Every structure is written in structure tokens, then in C-alpha cells.
Amino acid sequence: MSQLSDHARQTYNALQTSVARTYGVTSASEEFNVEPTHAQTLNDRITLSSAFLQRINVIGVSEIKGEKVMMGVNGTVTGRTNTDNKDREPRNVLGLDGKGYELFDTHSDVTLRFATIDAWAKFKDFAKRYSAAVQRQIGLDRIMIGWHGLEAKPDTDRDAHPLLQDVNKGWLQIVREQAPQQILAQGQTPGKIRIGQLGDYPNLDALVFDVSLMIDEEFRDGDDLIAIIGRDLLAHDKGKLYAKQGHTPTEKEKVELSQVIDTYGGLPSYTCPHFPSKGVTVTSFNNLSIYFQDSSWRRYLLANPKRSRTEDYNSRNEGYVVEQLGKFAAIEATNVELLADAPEEVKA
Structure with missing residues (x-):
């Protein structure tokens, strides 16, 4: 035509x-x-x-x-100055x-x-x-x-x-270049972040908590931090719950209704389109x-x-x-390796 x-x-x-x-x-x-x-x-x-x-x-x-x-x-703004001895000094914390x-x-x-x-x-x-x-x-x-x-x-x-x-x-590349210390690239194995009982982190919860500790201290106790988590990591975590609880109908229903759990590492968890499937980022939306x-x-x-x-x-x-930049921490998703849990008899 x-x-x-x-x-x-x-x-x-x-x-x-x-x-x-x-x-x-x-x-x-x-x-x-x-x-x-x-x-x-x-x-x-x-x-x-x-x-x-x-x-x-x-x-x-x-x-x-x-x-x-x-x-x-950045930092606190409240305090007191004895003006008999010196002038009040406002802080530049923007x-x-x-x-x-x-x-x-x-x-x-x-x-x-x-x-x-x-x-x-x-x-x-x-x-x-x-x-x-x-x-x-x-x-x-x-x-x-x-x-x-x-x-x-x-x-x-x-x-x-x-x-x-x-x-x-x-965002990830900007932080890689401007604040590389805010990006976790490996655990104890060079070039790898291994998640599993025999890995660097026993589970996703532990990994997210560790990443949250990379946030600068003045931001950690704010009420706006969130964890953005890749779909493969969430699916892997949910799969482990199914393996453990899926044979019990009531427990299986809890897994499906809760969408795994609402928090990881003590933070509300989210995912979004096109986020790296094995990625973790801790920040706030308004950052x-x-x-x-x-x-x-x-x-x-x-x-x-x-x-x-x-x-x-x-x-x-x-x-x-x-x-x-100090309010952003993440992992290199391409370095993540998911390990299978050991059988029950090996755990014992």
C-alpha cells in the first residue's frame, strides 16, 4: 500500500x-x-x-x-548557642x-x-x-x-x-562513577555476590539489610528508605517458601496473598518495570x-x-x-549468583 x-x-x-x-x-x-x-x-x-x-x-x-x-x-539542624560567648552559626545542610x-x-x-x-x-x-x-x-x-x-x-x-x-x-551508572563505594560488586568470592546457605548471604533479607548499611548514616533512620528488588530475586525467594510450605494449602495461600513478604532488610520492598532482574537498590523515591x-x-x-x-x-x-549520592546503595546485578539450598539431611 x-x-x-x-x-x-x-x-x-x-x-x-x-x-x-x-x-x-x-x-x-x-x-x-x-x-x-x-x-x-x-x-x-x-x-x-x-x-x-x-x-x-x-x-x-x-x-x-x-x-x-x-x-x-544532610544532617541535623537543631541545637543551641550561648550567645553571651559567640554568635549563632546556621549550618549549610542542603x-x-x-x-x-x-x-x-x-x-x-x-x-x-x-x-x-x-x-x-x-x-x-x-x-x-x-x-x-x-x-x-x-x-x-x-x-x-x-x-x-x-x-x-x-x-x-x-x-x-x-x-x-x-x-x-x-542512576546506577551515575553512582558507579560519582560514588563507587555505594555499589556492592562482590562478596567473599571475587566478582560474585552469592545468595544461599553456603554463599555470602544466606537469603535475600540479609543481602538487603547489608546494602542498607551502605547508606550514609544520617539517612539510615529516615522514614523514606525503600528497597527496590529485581523480579528474579523475588521469584527465587518465593520459590523457597513454596518448597518449604507449598505442601500445606493454608501456608501456600499465605505465600500467594502476601506476595512473599512486604519488607526485606526492614525496608518496604518494591519492584518496577525494567529494573535489573537480580538487582537490589536501597534509596528513597524522591532521591x-x-x-x-x-x-x-x-x-x-x-x-x-x-x-x-x-x-x-x-x-x-x-x-x-x-x-x-549517600542516600543510594545498590549491588551489581550481573554478579549475583543464586545458590540452591542444601538438602535437609545436609543441614543437620
Whole structure:
């Protein structure tokens, strides 16, 4: 099919009109800058597509490079001074570590075959469905880069880096570079973190507790620390409970209803899309940020009959930030090795 059918073209034109109206421009068929207020609205819609993104900070900033914008407090602020002897001296405890942030040009470009638009043209809410699908995928991509991003290459390669490792530096990579002491890379066996009775940690609970002790002391007793845990580790832990309790129907039901347990290492546990399957990260949700330059968002929609498709180009400057490095601790997921428990007779 080399061109849109009349019905599909009407549907596509309606999409262009809807986009132009949303962003307050004359036409979406020419590249246009998204005004900061509209960029914030678009960003909010992307954020709302993911429960995880709603928990962290997704913030519009004005500069490509600069100081972190979230204010965390390091240490205590309460005390007393005998002003007969000296002046009161306020403490500078804002968590500005001088590391700053840097944003990189980021593209989220989407194409639709003419045949696909023809198939979708029967839906009156085509524009809404399409926008929601694209926004959700941009949100999922943001999360994937946050956990797997290693560098920001000028020319990315999706085939070589299917987890978008070359799009931007994510949270784990930022901490690897700026605070490597906050990343646990091995236990007693070089290059390995072994979980099991004969390993470095007898169970997941012990591992999470040990990682939590890597958090700087002034943050440990806060009420906002959480443990983000990979699905393979949770499944392994649940599997051990099944092996032990699964033969008893009442106990099996408890395992299923409780989703293993609610806490590990004394911390509330969560998982999220694209988190490393054997990973553990201890931090707070508000310590993780994505910054985007609110004046940088550009968009352009066109029909390309030479390729029998439509093309939707989105670009903006974007980057990742760990607001307080000492409030973040994690393990190298690729080094984790899960050990089988010894049989009962060996345990004895």
C-alpha cells in the first residue's frame, strides 16, 4: 500500500489537527517548539502512564547543565548557642554535592504504517489511543534508561544495546562513577555476590539489610528508605517458601496473598518495570530524578509515501540525577549468583 486511504487520511489529518491544537501551533506537519507550559503538560501525561514515574521526581529545568534542583538535607539542624560567648552559626545542610546534572539530546521517534492507520481508522478516539500508547512507551523507555543507561553516544544502536544502554547515563551508572563505594560488586568470592546457605548471604533479607548499611548514616533512620528488588530475586525467594510450605494449602495461600513478604532488610520492598532482574537498590523515591529542559521539546508529524508510513518525531534534552549520592546503595546485578539450598539431611 503506497498511500493512505481516504478514510485513513481523514483520521491522520484529525490526529495532526489534534496535536496542533494541543500545543497551540498552526500546523503539526512542520517542526515546532513545544512551549514550556505545554511541555510540562506532555511530561505530566508521560509521568501518569507509570506508577513508578509518579513516585520519583520528573522535573523541567531551564539549563542543559547546572546544579541539582531538589533540596535534600544532610544532617541535623537543631541545637543551641550561648550567645553571651559567640554568635549563632546556621549550618549549610542542603544536599548540594557539586556534582550537578547534564542533559543530552534525546529522540523518541515513532512510525506507523499506512496499513496500520487504515486498520485503526475505525476507532473514533484514534488520536487519543495513539498519544496514550506513545506516551506510555516514552515513560517505559525513561525507566529502562534510568536502570541500564551507561553512556550518551552521539549515534545510538538499538540492536547492539537493546536496553538503551547508550542513550544516557542512568542512576546506577551515575553512582558507579560519582560514588563507587555505594555499589556492592562482590562478596567473599571475587566478582560474585552469592545468595544461599553456603554463599555470602544466606537469603535475600540479609543481602538487603547489608546494602542498607551502605547508606550514609544520617539517612539510615529516615522514614523514606525503600528497597527496590529485581523480579528474579523475588521469584527465587518465593520459590523457597513454596518448597518449604507449598505442601500445606493454608501456608501456600499465605505465600500467594502476601506476595512473599512486604519488607526485606526492614525496608518496604518494591519492584518496577525494567529494573535489573537480580538487582537490589536501597534509596528513597524522591532521591531519583529525571530532568528535562522545558524549552527544548520539539515535535514534527509527517506522512511519508516513499516508505508507506507516517512519522512522528519527538526530541528534548533529558538527563538523570541521584539527588543525594549517600542516600543510594545498590549491588551489581550481573554478579549475583543464586545458590540452591542444601538438602535437609545436609543441614543437620
